[in-house]
Amino acid sequence: MTSFIEPLAQESTPSIVADKLRQAIAHGELKPGAQLGEAELARKFGVSRGPLREGMQRLTQEGLLVSIRNRGLFVIDMTPDEIRDMYLAREAIERAAARKIVAGDYEAAGDELLAIVDKMAAAEGDPAAVGEIDIAFHERLVELAHSPRLSRMHKTFITETRMCIHALEETYSASEVRVGEHRTLAQAIRAGDHLHVDDLLMAHMDDAVTRLVNR
Amino acid sequence: MTSFIEPLAQESTPSIVADKLRQAIAHGELKPGAQLGEAELARKFGVSRGPLREGMQRLTQEGLLVSIRNRGLFVIDMTPDEIRDMYLAREAIERAAARKIVAGDYEAAGDELLAIVDKMAAAEGDPAAVGEIDIAFHERLVELAHSPRLSRMHKTFITETRMCIHALEETYSASEVRVGEHRTLAQAIRAGDHLHVDDLLMAHMDDAVTRLVNR
DNA sequence: GGCGTTAGTATTGTCGACAATCTACCTATT
DNA sequence: AATAGGTAGATTGTCGACAATACTAACGCC
Known part of the structure; x- marks a missing residue:
């Protein structure tokens, strides 16, 4: 208590x-x-x-x-350039967060993230819910790094991310792919495989950008 | 014109x-x-x-x-924990900036940075001047990435960095080492060697932290 | 002697009013 | 008809004054 x-x-x-x-x-x-x-x-x-x-x-x-x-x-309105820049910044922060997590208690963190992925899988079929849990996953990822500065900056970019989603009424194509991406990422963190985590995160971000920009 | x-x-x-x-x-x-x-x-x-x-x-x-x-x-006062967190965030931003530079016109950027290193070498012996040029180097590094978000965040951390320097009256030990570190980094950028840049940046930041925290 | 209470003072938090500036529309002139 | 000039309305920028809150210190009580 x-x-x-x-x-x-x-x-x-x-x-x-x-x-x-x-x-x-x-x-x-x-x-x-x-x-x-x-x-x-x-x-x-x-x-x-x-x-x-x-x-x-x-x-x-x-x-x-x-x-x-x-x-x-x-x-602000989010031009494609703005979206790219936003994801560049988000990537910078989440990579740093992941790196710090892996340098610490990555097993507990991985378990927490896997639990979120399970919720995401359970919500499959409801694109809006999957989207919310997606964001929650990334929010938690950064929080788990226990860095005041990374968290503060990340909050801004999460707002911008939500903005994009609402503005574009993003049709979450292939939510099973999304669940898979997050699960793989969480598992890599759980395993403490730093290099793999890094690669997965960057690929994940690239995916998101292209999905939003070439809508 | x-x-x-x-x-x-x-x-x-x-x-x-x-x-x-x-x-x-x-x-x-x-x-x-x-x-x-x-x-x-x-x-x-x-x-x-x-x-x-x-x-x-x-x-x-x-x-x-x-x-x-x-x-x-x-x-705010910068406790050792705060300093560590600040450098974590700075590292995140500068790594992202360097990565974007290397993905673009890294030769021009490298030349610019090398010019700054030359100025730093010329100022050797004057610790305060070397310190200022050190900061200018990192400021320019981020600017060269042309990312509004990275630049905006970095400005905050540069302020915090200056704060530490003034608060601790940091004695810049071995300025020839510092010049060398920056030159190697600039050369790696000039060569477009992404992995090397990444490693150098992280090592550079770690050095700075330990220098400030274990004063 | 220590603790709680109570003015007094200084600082912040909030508000309403005034001044400065911009946009839009209308008019007059070329 | 098109452009310059002027006017009205609305909105932001700025300021000074008042209210609320917290610190300081002195006083009385247990």
């Missing part, structure tokens, strides 16, 4: 705003290219424009929003 | 504030653990607290500042 007595970290309002906005962008409530009207958003969140703007600045720093002076903030 | 007529991108005030703060942190004007008093900083920058706070939120998102509710924002 975990202790109930722990530092009670109250999140700041800008941080909450940033999270909510990130979710809205991820799930397509704020579409690529859309402008974020301050007055309207402030009303919807029930805060004044000050804290709202502070939250939006965070997403600007993350690269999820772009600022045009005296015009406002807009959701 | 480059055209003079180009979209004149006026930076927003929060963005300028963020840059200035980043520099202040990098160069030790704001020391690790120090609190950023809003009223005082706003006065010094000549802006009101609103834009200042927005700029500070950006650095919070970057992880350079930590927020404690109702207490303020503080500069």
Whole structure:
């Protein structure tokens, strides 16, 4: 059991705003290219424009929003080049995460990831569910590396990934292939086979990019 | 010659504030653990607290500042664990950058980097200068990959790197070794030898970490 | 003497209002 | 008819003031 007595970290309002906005962008409530009207958003969140703007600045720093002076903030739209760059960055982070996992307790980590793959296999037939579990797999992969920096950066790219999926209404072709790819990857981690993990990850990312870009 | 007529991108005030703060942190004007008093900083920058706070939120998102509710924002202090994590992230980014460079025009990139190494060799004897050129080398390495995301993330870690150097007053032992390491790396890039580049980069980062942590 | 309580002070968090700027539309002129 | 100029509306950028919260220190109580 975990202790109930722990530092009670109250999140700041800008941080909450940033999270909510990130979710809205991820799930397509704020579409690529859309402008974020301050007055309207402030009303919807029930805060004044000050804290709202502070939250939006965070997403600007993350690269999820772009600022045009005296015009406002807009959701980035993911051109093919942007998608390629995003996956380049994701690959960099996940490779580093995998490398650190393999240098540590890779067996426990592998087991956890295999459990997620099982859930993915069970959800086969429901493309949306498979997609969610796919993302959960990669999120967990990075978390298991216990690196604050890798995790923080990865969160941004996961948002962008979700954005792409929603924007393109990606038809998850051949979900059995996807389940297989993830299982192989998890098994390689379970076995601590660093080089294999690395190759699989890179191939996996390449697949994803081509799937999204040549849709 | 480059055209003079180009979209004149006026930076927003929060963005300028963020840059200035980043520099202040990098160069030790704001020391690790120090609190950023809003009223005082706003006065010094000549802006009101609103834009200042927005700029500070950006650095919070970057992880350079930590927020404690109702207490303020503080500069992170780099524990040995933090340093290790930072170099893990830097390594992830620079490896990805190098990989992309080698997949492109690695000869031009290698030449550019070798030129920087020459400058470093010329500055030998002046540890501070060598340190600056060292950082410039890595900055350019990432820029040459032409990846907006890698560059953006790397900027944060360069700031943290500078922070460490200033905090620890690092005595750059054996600068001829450092020049050599960078030259070998640049030559490997010039030759397009991906595997060698990868190995050299990882070794280089490991060296840096142990140098900083076991000071 | 140690602990809990209570002002006092300083700092942050939040808000509403004003100023600056841009877009869109309309008008007048060539 | 097309372009320059001007005006109105809306939105962002900025500021100053107020409210809420946490630290400091002095005081009283057990």
